[in-house]
Amino acid sequence: MSLPTIRRRITARRGGYSRFEVIETLANPYGVLGTIPLPAVTAHVTLNQMAQYAQAHFDASFAALSDPVRRGVLERLMRADASVTALAERFHMTLTGMRKHIGVLEQAELVTTEKVGRVRSCKLGPRRLEEEAAWIENYRQLWAARFDALDTVVEELKRKEKRDGRKKRE
């Protein structure tokens, strides 16, 4: 079981090459993410890790998320599904322009669309939803492990109370 949750993340440091390093974040036992810098690594290693990381994780979503309109669309869809027409209006764009953006998001599996009658409806794609669901499941597991341990402590308190109660009566 992965606990605490460890995720790789990119952060910036000041000054030329060395301003980039890969750090890992650890799920705070109280729920917030705490950040722990890894032990110092050479710039060379760091850059390689960065490149690999970018390659493995970001290829598809990088282009998709590099545009403010597409980020806005995702945020809008996190609140509720919407039609392409509604999105075009909301972002003051032509239908054609919005269709292109939606196409990019679809390719990155961040959005899926479905045609209902004459309306094309957009909603968050599997990748986006899975990401959130996976995080929440991971979080549940962290608390399940913790509460199982709490259970043991509470059971011990219960037994102790029973013993003490018996003693008092005796």
Add this chain to the structure above:
Amino acid sequence: MVARRESESAPKRNRTTSERKSARELVITRTFDAPARLVFEAWTTPELFKQWWVPKSSGATLLFCEQDVRVGGSYRLELAHPKAATPMAFFGRYLEVVPKARLVWTNEESDVGAVTTVTFEEKDGKTLLVMRELYPSKQALDIAIEGMDEAMPETFEQLDEFLVARGAGDERA
């Protein structure tokens, strides 16, 4: 009470649930087969708290634990983890303390930390524990659920910078 006898003979663990209740709230629930006062005691007594807060499977070790469980009182935890170069500290204050019933505390190690509310509801000798983590904004929770929303653009801006820096380096070389 057949059900209870069954659960006594086979010590099956109760289920923990987690759910994103709203844009900025996470809710966790768990039932304990014990009265609320005992669950509350295990939560608010440092010697007991130390025994369960950091389960073995986490790989982490609790180095330090201090709890001044009263309104306005503070807590501080320090954890070591093989992946971490230095211990991590978690701290905050108790906003509400109702013995056997309710605890509310802040998480101040982060600017966008949640306010955590734990309630202990006793019924038929069992305790339903509900923990709510209310983040200051949707964005704060999305950042916690990393890779979501606002957290992403920021990361990509940094990736942009990185690619530019690497490009510049290649030219020099």
